[in-house]
Amino acid sequence: MPSPQPTDSIFSQLDALGHKKVVFCSDPDTGLKAIIAIHDTTLGPALGGTRYWAYRSEQEALQDVLRLSKAMTYKSAIAGLNLGGGKAVIIGDSRKDKTEALLRKFGRFIKNLNGEFITAEDVGTNPRDMEYIRMETQHVTGVPESMGGSGDPAPIAALGVYMGIKACVKELYGNDTITGRSVIVQGIGHVGEHLVKLLREDNAKVYVSDINDERTRQVSKKYGAEAVSNNTIFDINADIYSPCALGATINTQTIAKLQCAIIAGSANNQLQDEAVHGQMLLDKGILFAPDYVISAGGIINCYSELMGFSKKRTMQLTENIYEATRNVLKLSAAEKISTVVAANKIAEKRISDIKKVKSTY
Numbered sequence: 001m002p003s004p005q006p007t008d009s010i011f012s013q014l015d016a017l018g019h020k021k022v023v024f025c026s027d028p029d030t031g032l033k034a035i036i037a038i039h040d041t042t043l044g045p046a047l048g049g050t051r052y053w054a055y056r057s058e059q060e061a062l063q064d065v066l067r068l069s070k071a072m073t074y075k076s077a078i079a080g081l082n083l084g085g086g087k088a089v090i091i092g093d094s095r096k097d098k099t100e101a102l103l104r105k106f107g108r109f110i111k112n113l114n115g116e117f118i119t120a121e122d123v124g125t126n127p128r129d130m131e132y133i134r135m136e137t138q139h140v141t142g143v144p145e146s147m148g149g150s151g152d153p154a155p156i157a158a159l160g161v162y163m164g165i166k167a168c169v170k171e172l173y174g175n176d177t178i179t180g181r182s183v184i185v186q187g188i189g190h191v192g193e194h195l196v197k198l199l200r201e202d203n204a205k206v207y208v209s210d211i212n213d214e215r216t217r218q219v220s221k222k223y224g225a226e227a228v229s230n231n232t233i234f235d236i237n238a239d240i241y242s243p244c245a246l247g248a249t250i251n252t253q254t255i256a257k258l259q260c261a262i263i264a265g266s267a268n269n270q271l272q273d274e275a276v277h278g279q280m281l282l283d284k285g286i287l288f289a290p291d292y293v294i295s296a297g298g299i300i301n302c303y304s305e306l307m308g309f310s311k312k313r314t315m316q317l318t319e320n321i322y323e324a325t326r327n328v329l330k331l332s333a334a335e336k337i338s339t340v341v342a343a344n345k346i347a348e349k350r351i352s353d354i355k356k357v358k359s360t361y
C-alpha cells in the first residue's frame with residue numbers, strides 16, 4: 001500500500017497506517033493546538049512522547065504524529081513491553097510559545113483519555129514540562145527523579161544503542177568486542193554524548209560530529225574523540241556509523257558514499273524511505289540496526305517508571321536490546337530480507353500473538 005500523503009483525507013490517512021483514534025486538542029484561551037494519535041493498544045496503553053514543533057502546516061503535523069505513533073507501536077512490541085503506540089504533537093515554537101497554562105490544558109486533554117494515552121518528553125519538551133502536565137493528569141512519565149520519576153532517559157537510550165552496536169559487531173566479526181573498532185557518532189547531544197562515553201570506555205576509536213562546533217570541541221576533548229566536520233563524515237572509513245541527530249540521514253546520496261560496515265544509532269526514522277533504503281543497504285552489504293529496535297532505551301525507562309521504577313530492571317530490559325537486535329539480524333539473513341522488514345515481522349507477530357491471548361476474558 002502506498003504511503004499516505006498529507007493531501008489525502010484524514011480518514012484515509014488513518015486507515016492506511018492502521019490508527020485507532022486521533023484527538024485534536026484546540027484551546028484558543030491558551031493558544032494550544034495539539035494532536036494526540038493513538039495507533040494501537042493491543043499490548044497496553046499507548047505511550048509516546050509529546051513533540052513541540054513549529055510545523056509549516058497542520059497537515060505536516062498530522063502526518064508526523066501518525067508516522068511517529070505507529071513507530072512507537074513497533075518499538076514497544078519488539079522491546080517486549082506491554083505498551084501500545086501513541087504520540088502527541090503540539091504545534092508552535094517551544095522557545096516562544098510554551099506556557100504553564102498551555103501545558104496544563106494539554107494535560108487535561110490527556111486526562112480525558114482515561115489512561116488510553118500516556119506521554120513523556122520528546123523534541124521540544126523537557127522534564128519541567130512533564131511536571132506541568134502531571135499537575136493535571138497521572139498519565140505522564142519522564143518527570144524528574146525528585147518527583148518520583150525516572151529522570152533523564154538519555155543514558156539508558158545510549159546504553160541500548162551501545163547494546164545494538166555490540167550485536168551488529170558480533171554478527172559481522174564473530175565476537176562483540178568494541179575495542180579497536182572505529183565509530184562515527186553524528187549528533188552529540190544527550191544520547192550521543194553518553195554513547196561516546198561508553199564507546200571510549202571500551203577503547204573504540206571515536207569520531208564525533210555536530211552542527212554545534214562548540215559541542216564537538218568540548219566532547220572530543222572530554223573523551224579523547226576525534227572531531228570531524230559534518231560535511232565530511234561520509235568520507236571517513238570507519239567500521240560503524242552511528243546517527244544520533246535527526247532522521248533521514250540515510251538516503252540514496254549518502255548510501256552511495258557510505259564506507260562503513262554497520263549503521264546503528266539513536267536517531268528516529270534514519271532511513272528517508274524505509275522500504276527503498278532498507279533494501280539498498282542490504283544490497284550494498286551494510287548491516288543496518290533498525291532505529292526503533294536499538295533506541296528503545298528511552299521507552300524502557302518510561303515503562304519502568306510506570307511499573308514502579310527499578311534501576312536494575314531498567315538496565316536488564318535495556319540489555320535485552322542485544323538479543324532483540326540479534327534476532328532481527330538472524331531473520332534478515334535467513335530470509336534475505338532487509339533488517340527493517342525483519343524487525344517489522346517480529347513486532348507484528350508479537351502483537352498478533354498477544355491479541356489471541358487477550359481474546360479470553
Ligand code: NAD
Nearest residue numbers: 153154157187188189190191210211245266267268295298
Ligand atoms: P539532542 O537534541 O540532545 O541532541 C541532538 C544533537 O544533534 C544536538 O547536539 C544537535 O546540535 C545535533 N544535530 C542536529 N542536527 C544535526 C545535523 N544535521 N548534523 C549533526 N548534528 C546535528 O537529542 P537527543 O535526546 O540526544 O536525541 C538524539 C536522537 O535520538 C533524536 O533523533 C531522538 O529522537 C532520538 N532518541 C532520543 C532518546 C532520548 O532518550 N533522548 C531516546 C530514543 C531516541
